[in-house]
Amino acid sequence: MEIFDVHGHLLTRIIGGKKYMSPEAEKWFRAFFLGTEPVLDAHAEKLIEALDTAEEILGCTYRICVNILDIGNIYNMEVSISELNDWVVNQAGMDSRGRILPYACIDPRRKEALEEIRRCVLDLGVAGFKLYPPTGFYPDDHAFFPFYEEIIKLQQESKRPVPLLFHQGFCISGSKYAQPINMEEVAVRFKPDLKIIMAHAGIPWSDEALSIAALHANVYLDISLFGDLYGFWPGLHMQLFGKAKRAGVLDRILFGSDWPLCSAWMEADIGAPTWSVLHKTIRALKDMQMPGPLVELGYPEITNDEIDGILGSNARELFPDV
Numbered sequence: 001m002e003i004f005d006v007h008g009h010l011l012t013r014i015i016g017g018k019k020y021m022s023p024e025a026e027k028w029f030r031a032f033f034l035g036t037e038p039v040l041d042a043h044a045e046k047l048i049e050a051l052d053t054a055e056e057i058l059g060c061t062y063r064i065c066v067n068i069l070d071i072g073n074i075y076n077m078e079v080s081i082s083e084l085n086d087w088v089v090n091q092a093g094m095d096s097r098g099r100i101l102p103y104a105c106i107d108p109r110r111k112e113a114l115e116e117i118r119r120c121v122l123d124l125g126v127a128g129f130k131l132y133p134p135t136g137f138y139p140d141d142h143a144f145f146p147f148y149e150e151i152i153k154l155q156q157e158s159k160r161p162v163p164l165l166f167h168q169g170f171c172i173s174g175s176k177y178a179q180p181i182n183m184e185e186v187a188v189r190f191k192p193d194l195k196i197i198m199a200h201a202g203i204p205w206s207d208e209a210l211s212i213a214a215l216h217a218n219v220y221l222d223i224s225l226f227g228d229l230y231g232f233w234p235g236l237h238m239q240l241f242g243k244a245k246r247a248g249v250l251d252r253i254l255f256g257s258d259w260p261l262c263s264a265w266m267e268a269d270i271g272a273p274t275w276s277v278l279h280k281t282i283r284a285l286k287d288m289q290m291p292g293p294l295v296e297l298g299y300p301e302i303t304n305d306e307i308d309g310i311l312g313s314n315a316r317e318l319f320p321d322v
């Protein structure tokens with residue numbers, strides 16, 4: 001079995017003696033853990049341990065894309081954007097088996113944005129970029145169109161896809177910037193070349209995200225933290241998968257864990273820190289079946305192969321060289 005997790009994070013408080021997290025930022029990050037024990041120094045070492053555990057228990061290979069958020073626009077970040085991106089690349093390099101793929105993160109409002117994405121793709125070889133609209137920007141702002149054009153140029157120069165992972169859906173704050181409809185124009189204007197992953201399948205606006213993906217083949221959805229506000233609820237995942245299948249989008253649904261958070265993190269009997277239980281998330285997904293009442297409503301069955309596709313092979317298109 002091959003697991004390809006397109007959405008994970010690394011976290012740290014300090015980089016090279018400088019603060020990445022101000023006290024306000026630390027408070028903000030803690031809120032994401034919804035009362036569970038926060039892991040504010042989620043370094044590669046811990047992730048490698050989690051990957052090893054998952055691989056051993058499941059008998060699989062486990063690759064994961066990770067990023068650290070560019071929060072410079074909302075909180076005082078002492079590190080520069082290039083120090084931040086260098087850090088994530090160096091951390092990823094700590095796994096000798098190359099299972100950790102670094103995503104650079106950048107706020108497209110930064111004046112050095114174009115220069116930095118060029119450096120990240122051509123010099124650092126990042127797998128893609130994470131963009132985080134809840135810090136206060138709408139992805140379809142025309143001021144960012146040169147940014148998207150530059151990504152397409154960089155794909156041509158590097159001869160590989162450079163996907164953009166956008167946080168979509170609810171957030172601790174700034175959710176209005178992350179409503180999928182604000183991505184539609186970007187998807188249309190830059191298709192088919194610009195590859196867009198809408199994180200969290202845009203929940204609670206998942207129908208909106210799904211509709212955009214159904215109409216534009218350059219749009220993918222990841223299922224990181226999908227529905228966890230409601231507690232772990234397989235029926236909710238199955239509604240998403242069933243609708244995606246009917247809309248012809250199921251092979252563009254991608255697995256994400258949001259490590260060190262974890263999509264099974266609210267399960268009552270989790271019995272271990274969230275960062276360490278990637279295998280439980282995978283098991284829970286593999287055990288899912290379409291509930292009878294949904295079948296009666298017209299939801300199609302989801303096969304084991306289709307679940308395996310979500311967990312791994314669907315991401316191949318975006319990361320063909322890995």
Ligand SMILES: [Zn+2]
Binds near residue numbers: 007009258
């Ligand atoms: Zn995330």
